[in-house]
Amino acid sequence: MAPSHVLVPLDGSPLADEALTQALELFDRRVTVLNVVTPIDAAMSEGGILEPGEERREAARDRAARVVERAKTRAAEVDREVETAVETGDPAEAILGYVDAHDVDHVVMGGHGGERGSIARRLLGTVATTVVSEAPVTVTVVR
Template sequence: MVEHILVPVDDSDPAIDALDFAVENYPDASITALHVVDPSEFSAAMGIEGAATYSDVVESHEDTAEELLAEMSERVAKRGVSIETEYVVGDVDRSIVEYIDDHDIDHVVIGSHGRSGATRVLLGSVAESVTRRSQVPVTVIR
């Protein structure tokens, strides 16, 4: 029996679909929505934001993560469901796998961005990496 499901989320449609799938198909499970703040985005943001300090950029990304997770909580609350939310800072696929290993996760439901061909080969796929490295079953939602 699945007791604790992890749903990695960002602001993409596949991530929202994954959360909806988990809520609909595992009504008795505890669900955690996890957002990973990727530090590789910090330096790019510093260049765009000009005079922003590193700590300002980190704080801005963390605020965005909290807002996203609040939106996800509100989305499922409308259906009478409550979820846990958390964000971590780190490499996205590595952080998801570490979260699975460090917490009592039974199953992962993750959205796929549907990359194919050269794009998938060059950029990789978080869903694919998590599926290969996870010690628990993973459902990929397209």
């Protein structure tokens, strides 16, 4: 059965952009794009790695707005519309929470390879691996 609500998590990467392209081509259904703003960890700020402050949070929110607006523009170029959402938190947890809260029945996302960890993590990326293993719906990973 074809999905009725497809979620495409976007992080601004080429693979995420390709996931949006695939979702728009494959599913003539409701598509929501989601960008997750990850809060700066207090330990990172305390360790002097990152400066805490509103300026950094505002920059992250601005970037999120650009990511979802670019998705709307890309969808319009193929005569489609997408709904947009921006959440704050751990990316995998935010994606899974959005799936549960908004009747999403399919996720299409980019996979990112990493250099450490299990073979699955290296092939898919940590966020994609978590979503694939924990989502109660079908997940398509674009590589």
